[in-house]
Amino acid sequence: MTTTLFSGGHVLTQDAEGREYRDGCVLVRDDRIAFVGAAADRPMEPVDRVIDVTGKLVMPGLINGHSHLCMVFGRTLGPEKRLLEWLDVQMPLMAAFDQEAMYVAQMLGCLENLKNGNTSVVENLFSTHPEGYPPEDAAFQAMRDAGIRGTVARAFEGRHFHPDFMETLDQQARRVTDLAHRWQGAEDDRLRLAIGPLLPWCMTEEMYRETRALANDLSLCLHMHVAESPEFNQLIARHFGRDIRQVELLEETGCLGPDVQVAAVSDVSAHEIDLLARTDTRVLLDPPTRLFWGTGFPALKPFLDAGLTCGLATNGPAANCGQDLFESMKYACATAKTAANDPLALGRHRVLRMATSEGARAIGRDGQTGRLEAGLKADLITVDLRQPHLTPNLDTAAALVFSAKGTDVRDVMVDGRLLIENREPLFIDEGALLRQAEQIARCCLRAAGLSHLCP
Structure with a gap:
């Protein structure tokens, strides 16, 4: 048994009562939180290691509900393009990946998430289907090695897409079943698998129903993009002929419910919001990407008013060029306020829950992470409060949402394992990884005929 004590800091629990302790501590025993509370009340027992967090905030690790780490080599190639034009650049680049490229891309994405304080991430992976290795294995291996709490949400493309990315229903069923046997619940449930369609016009009604049946058979969540823009719904009407x-x-196809995670949701009607609410479908919001692409101004407030469980996301590093969930919190509040012409449309406490406890519920991790609470997994971060842009700290929640940045994160623990200490990765050679990623990314650009985009 190994015990670690975080002592001397300000502790923000994000529990149901919203408790925080100005002079608090967190005791971790093996992979779980053993005690959270005032320093004066902690159990007097020997500990293996004491980490002094004076001047820091200890809080739950952030929950990044939707990303595309598989697209990290396309960073900065997208913010001045429309969504479908952007895909025309990103897909040839991804098609040039081999196993090493996929693993390095995923490792780079995991490290970026961890250094921004995101201890949980959902990787919506879409890829070609090369002979010799499943790309999903490379993603899972990177998550395993990086130590992050991760879900690989494998995307399905069945028609009207680039042939290298498409597969039949039988191929999907065989590949997903194999992946589930290898990875679902691996690393003491730190790793999970989810599935879902990538784009709606890549599907038929039968494909939706069969994918849902496969998810039910294997007890997997569905995870998909939904109504990213008005263009989405126009294409859907044209492709489905109604x-x-x-x-x-x-x-209609049975693909809503509490085990369903819908990302983006920029262009939805009041009736659709009611459908999402009545089925308890989980919503993942990524306002920065919507604004970068100009694909629709996310109102947000209607989702909150409907009582939906909402999580936050960064989307991929090639979409909004970063994995900073603090930035997503700030953008979420700003866009909600502007869309509703109401400064109270989305408050600091709610958006913090969306990034922590509510976000964990949105991705099916409630009762495991998202709060600092005895018995839950020890996924936590520290934030350095002793900085000009966080001083004076008159309201900690407001400081985190409106002033903090991912670079303010100092220490990161997942599953009771300290992964980042004072911003230094303990189990990843960051310098070597960055050099390798730079080299492989440029090789993939050349192979894809895209070198002119990155002179």
């Missing part, structure tokens, strides 16, 4: 919107299509 006047139907995406959430309505999902309801």
